[in-house]
């Protein structure tokens with residue numbers, strides 16, 4: 001098999017191409033987003049499926065990686081692999097979630113838990129490939145804006161190289177689990193006044209004006225690594241393709257990469273059938289949803305985006321056009337869920353023994369809503385018998401404050417702290433609270449409580 005690859009502007013009326021060896025994030029001619037596109041010759045999908053699977057019996061680090069195992073589909077040559085850094089990312093499990101399925105009103109639900117990655121979120125899939133490109137380009141300093149998980153992942157990979165990581169995070173708006181990782185892994189951590197969208201604009205400017213190499217998902221090398229989520233998923237399903245894949249939407253890089261993977265897999269003959277992508281956003285941070293329902297050809301941004309699911313608290317998603325492409329190609333849809341629906345769905349997932357961070361729980365909340373109200377949108381159909389895979393994006397322990405507050409019946413949409421709580425509003429119901437009990441250290445009393 002031979003392949004070549006290059007940057008391709010996603011704007012069809014521009015269509016410019018550039019060598020992949022350039023340091024580019026946007027089309028120099030029209031400023032639109034770039035894809036990495038490939039020209040393959042003699043690609044045999046059935047043979048590659050065998051190769052991918054055979055690597056699972058190998059102990060070579062790049063074969064063990066659930067990203068590099070699929071390296072034929074990535075924009076690197078064999079001689080580039082010396083720049084690759086792996087922490088054993090990918091190969092995340094599939095888990096049945098019967099209680100969540102029942103709650104959502106569907107027959108069965110399969111979870112793919114990307115939170116079970118080395119840094120605890122799906123970001124590791126794309127970070128390992130972008131880090132490889134950063135090293136290939138000879139970068140010294142890499143940077144990202146982050147709601148927490150991108151920075152945790154970038155910092156971890158950088159710690160294993162001589163790349164210097166700089167992260168820009170919105171002050172007071174990131175979950176402590178994520179901040180603690182970034183600090184532990186040694187990243188220069190810059191807390192900005194302002195939200196993610198402000199941080200993103202700033203770091204994009206800085207990287208176009210300096211040598212900073214930008215590691216956000218606007219960088220097409222990130223999305224190429226994230227594509228391998230789909231290869232890994234379908235391999236786990238023995239290439240029996242599901243009907244629907246549900247994924248949370250924030251900056252929309254993840255859903256975009258799935259769409260691109262599906263387009264390529266269909267074109268190259270890996271699959272005949274294409275699952276429908278369903279993107280779920282939080283109601284207070286739903287620019288893609290607003291764009292779709294208004295049939296707008298421009299993004300309808302959300303100023304002051306709000307959700308407690310901080311990973312998707314984004315009002316100006318960079319990859320929205322690629323996400324629209326993914327929805328169009330897969331006959332997909334985007335929907336929104338409330339804070340209450342997210343909180344309760346997270347608790348229900350917990351009862352399946354599957355923890356996740358709030359952003360990930362939008363998937364189950366979104367399925368429940370689609371089942372209950374599908375008829376409200378023409379052309380959006382969902383069948384309770386479908387084969388559905390929900391993508392959980394982040395680990396439960398990223399944001400334990402949220403979980404504990406829910407179970408203590410103390411979760412508020414707005415809470416202001418100044419060492420101690422000074423004000424709060426927007427109380428959420430703790431529908432499925434599991435309150436801890438305070439009990440005297442007395443055997444008789446405990447036996448009474450246990451009913452023994």
Ligand SMILES: *Cc1c(COP(=O)(O)O)cnc(C)c1O
Nearest residue numbers: 149250251252253254311393394
């Ligand atoms: C980054 C992130 C998201 C959002 O993914 P996008 O690619 O920005 O849409 C969702 N959940 C978690 C846990 C994340 O870390």
